[in-house]
Amino acid sequence: SSELTQDPAVSVALGQTVRITCQGDSLRSYYASWYQQKPGQAPVLVIYGKNNRPSGIPDRFSGSSSGNTASLTITGAQAEDEADYYCNSRDSSGNHLEVFGTGTKVTVL
Amino acid sequence: QLQLQESGPGLVKPSETLSLTCTVSGGSISSSSYYWGWIRQPPGKGLEWIGSIYYSGSTYYNPSLKSRVTISVDTSKNQFSLKLSSVTAADTAVYYCARLWQQLADDAFDIWGQGTMVTVSS
Numbered sequence: 237s238s239e240l241t242q243d244p245a246v247s248v249a250l251g252q253t254v255r256i257t258c259q260g261d262s263l264r265s266y267y268a269s270w271y272q273q274k275p276g277q278a279p280v281l282v283i284y285g286k287n288n289r290p291s292g293i294p295d296r297f298s299g300s301s302s303g304n305t306a307s308l309t310i311t312g313a314q315a316e317d318e319a320d321y322y323c324n325s326r327d328s329s330g331n332h333l334e335v336f337g338t339g340t341k342v343t344v345l
Numbered sequence: 346q347l348q349l350q351e352s353g354p355g356l357v358k359p360s361e362t363l364s365l366t367c368t369v370s371g372g373s374i375s376s377s378s379y380y381w382g383w384i385r386q387p388p389g390k391g392l393e394w395i396g397s398i399y400y401s402g403s404t405y406y407n408p409s410l411k412s413r414v415t416i417s418v419d420t421s422k423n424q425f426s427l428k429l430s431s432v433t434a435a436d437t438a439v440y441y442c443a444r445l446w447q448q449l450a451d452d453a454f455d456i457w458g459q460g461t462m463v464t465v466s467s
Binding site: 265266267269271273278279280281284285286290322324325326331332333334335336337338339 | 380382384391392393394397403405407408441445446447448450451452453454455457458459460
């Protein structure tokens with residue numbers, strides 16, 4: 237089955253821009269979705285598809301993809317953006333199997 | 346608005362079967378647009394997809410868990426369920442149910458339950 241690899245941790249100064257990456261073979265065929273998870277809470281979908289935000293997600297969150305790498309960018313990071321972020325896509329087999337990334341801890345300084 | 350709620354025992358003995366139910370409210374589990382999934386998260390670790398089900402009963406499982414997992418759906422109760430057999434301490438985790446939207450090249454778990462902690466211990 238597929239694997240999705242993320243950097244374990246990144247930090248960003250308040251108001252600056254941070255990009256979180258997700259690498260895996262499945263991303264050559266399928267878009268990544270991105271989830272934000274704060275301590276003790278369930279994950280929340282923030283980006284899906286080519287670059288779509290669910291209702292209520294701030295427009296400082298954006299997504300992009302190239303080759304086997306998907307990226308989540310937070311432009312103008314806020315204190316409340318400090319959280320764990322996970323990518324997810326369909327498995328490269330395409331048989332309705334899903335895979336999650338290893339997760340990235342974002343710290344806002 | 347659609348909500349999902351997990352329920353089931355919080356403590357399971359080693360070698361026994363973990364059983365959880367997810368109740369869907371505010372919408373129908375029989376919607377043709379969605380699948381329904383289980384995801385777990387061991388303490389301090391990342392998310393792991395366990396499996397998904399369509400309202401018709403078609404199931405898809407994580408290959409690493411497939412031999413121990415059964416997911417079923419009860420459309421009359423608007424519920425779907427997870428059974429994980431022969432559990433060990435490694436199965437201790439928060440278990441989430443979620444709605445899965447799958448299109449051509451685009452998947453997303455767009456609505457999640459709050460999660461339920463299951464501990465495997467004697």
